[in-house]
Amino acid sequence: MKFVDSASIFVQAGDGGKGCVSFRREKFVPKGGPDGGDGGRGGHVWLRTNRQLTTLLDFKYKKKYIAVRGVHGQGARKTGKDGADVVIDVPCGTIVRNAETQEVIADLTGEDQEILIARGGKGGRGNQHFATPTRQAPRYAEPGQKGEELMLEMELKLMADVGLVGFPNAGKSTLISVISAAKPKIADYPFTTLVPNLGIVRYEEYKSFVMADIPGIIEGAAEGKGLGLQFLRHIERTKILAVLVSVDAPDIAEEYRTLLGELEKFNKGLLDKPRIVVVTKMDIAPEGFEIPEFEEGMKVLPISSVSGQGLKELKDELWKEVSGRIREDEPLEEGVV
Ligand SMILES: Nc1nc2c(ncn2[C@@H]2O[C@H](COP(=O)(O)OP(=O)(O)OP(=O)(O)O)[C@@H](O)[C@H]2O)c(=O)[nH]1
Numbered sequence: 416m417k418f419v420d421s422a423s424i425f426v427q428a429g430d431g432g433k434g435c436v437s438f439r440r441e442k443f444v445p446k447g448g449p450d451g452g453d454g455g456r457g458g459h460v461w462l463r464t465n466r467q468l469t470t471l472l473d474f475k476y477k478k479k480y481i482a483v484r485g486v487h488g489q490g491a492r493k494t495g496k497d498g499a500d501v502v503i504d505v506p507c508g509t510i511v512r513n514a515e516t517q518e519v520i521a522d523l524t525g526e527d528q529e530i531l532i533a534r535g536g537k538g539g540r541g542n543q544h545f546a547t548p549t550r551q552a553p554r555y556a557e558p559g560q561k562g563e564e565l566m567l568e569m570e571l572k573l574m575a576d577v578g579l580v581g582f583p584n585a586g587k588s589t590l591i592s593v594i595s596a597a598k599p600k601i602a603d604y605p606f607t608t609l610v611p612n613l614g615i616v617r618y619e620e621y622k623s624f625v626m627a628d629i630p631g632i633i634e635g636a637a638e639g640k641g642l643g644l645q646f647l648r649h650i651e652r653t654k655i656l657a658v659l660v661s662v663d664a665p666d667i668a669e670e671y672r673t674l675l676g677e678l679e680k681f682n683k684g685l686l687d688k689p690r691i692v693v694v695t696k697m698d699i700a701p702e703g704f705e706i707p708e709f710e711e712g713m714k715v716l717p718i719s720s721v722s723g724q725g726l727k728e729l730k731d732e733l734w735k736e737v738s739g740r741i742r743e744d745e746p747l748e749e750g751v752v
C-alpha cells in the first residue's frame with residue numbers, strides 16, 4: 416500500500432447567474448416597466464475537517480471539485496436560485512496551500528472546522544435595477560461574476576495526542592489494537608506497518624485521546640535506512656511520545672538511546688516533548704528480568720498486550736499527561752475536561 420499524505424486538487428466555484436432583461440406585461444398596461452430578476456450566486460466550495468478521515472487517499476482518485484452556476488434571473492423580478500455548494504471533507508491536520516503562490520491558506524487542525532476556499536460568483540442584477548428617469552426601459556442586465564478557481568496543495572499531519580515510536584517488531588501495532596478499535600496489520604517481521612494508524616483510546620466513561628502507530632525506526636533511519644523518517648512528521652504535533660522497547664531486545668537501554676538519537680536527527684524538538692518508556696512483551700520476559708535505568712527520572716511502564724499486564728496503568732499515565740497538556744496549551748472553557 417502506498418502512503419499518501421499529500422495531494423493536489425483543483426477547485427472551482429460556480430459562476431453567478433445572469434441578470435434578466437424583461438418588461439412587465441399586464442392587461443391594460445401596454446408598456447410595463449423593467450422587471451428582470453437577478454441571477455443567483457454560484458455555488459461556493461468549502462473544506463471541512465472530518466475526524467473519521469486519516470489519509471488524503473481519496474484525492475488521488477478525485478482531483479476536481481466544481482460547484483454549479485447560479486440560475487439566471489427571470490422575468491417578474493424572479494431571482495435565480497443560488498448554485499449548490501460543494502463541501503470537501505479532509506482529515507484533521509490538513510494544511511492547505513495555494514499551489515501557485517505556496518501561501519498557506521488554511522491549517523485545519525480543529526474538529527468540524529469549515530472554511531470557504533473558493534467563493535461563488537455573484538449573480539448579475541436584472542434590468543429592474545437600471546431604470547432611470549431618462550431611461551425607463553433599460554435593455555441590459557449584468558452578467559454573473561466568475562466563480563473563484565484555484566489549485567490547492569494539501570499536506571496531512573496527523574493529529575494525535577500520543578505518538579508510538581519504537582524499533583520494528585516492538586509491538587506498537589499490537590498495543591494500539593488492544594487499547595483502541597484500530598485494527599492494523601500485525602506480524603512477526605519488521606516493517607509490517609507502512610502507513611500510520613490512528614486509534615481512539617477510550618478512557619473511563621466519556622474521555623478519549625488519539626494514538627498514532629507509525630512504522631518502525633532503525634539505527635541509520637535518518638540516513639535513509641529502513642523506511643527512512645518521513646513518517647515522523649506525523650508525530651511532530653503529538654503532545655507526548657511513548658517510546659516502546661521490547662523486553663527481548665539484547666540491550667533495551669541501548670535501543671532506547673538509539674531511538675532518541677534518530678528522533679533528534681530528524682527534529683530536535685521531538686526530544687522536548689514529554690515522553691514515557693514502555694517496556695513491551697513482559698509476558699515473555701526472561702526469568703529474573705529487571706528493568707534497567709533508562710534516564711534519570713524517566714517514567715517506565717512494563718506492559719504486555721497479550722496478558723493485559725500494565726495496560727490500565729499505561730492508559731492512566733497517558734491520560735494524565737495528555738489532559739495535563741491540554742490545560743497548559745489550550746485553555747478550555749469552564750466545565751470541559
Ligand atoms: N508475546 C508477546 N508478543 C507480542 C506482544 N506484542 C506484540 N507481540 C508480537 O510481536 C510481533 C510484532 O508486533 P507488531 O505489533 O506488528 O510490532 P510493530 O512494532 O507494530 O512492528 P512494525 O510495524 O514492523 O514496526 C508480532 O508477532 C506480535 O504478535 C506482547 O505483548 N507479547
Ligand SMILES: [Mg+2]
Pocket residue numbers: 587588589600601607608628629630
Ligand atoms: Mg506495526
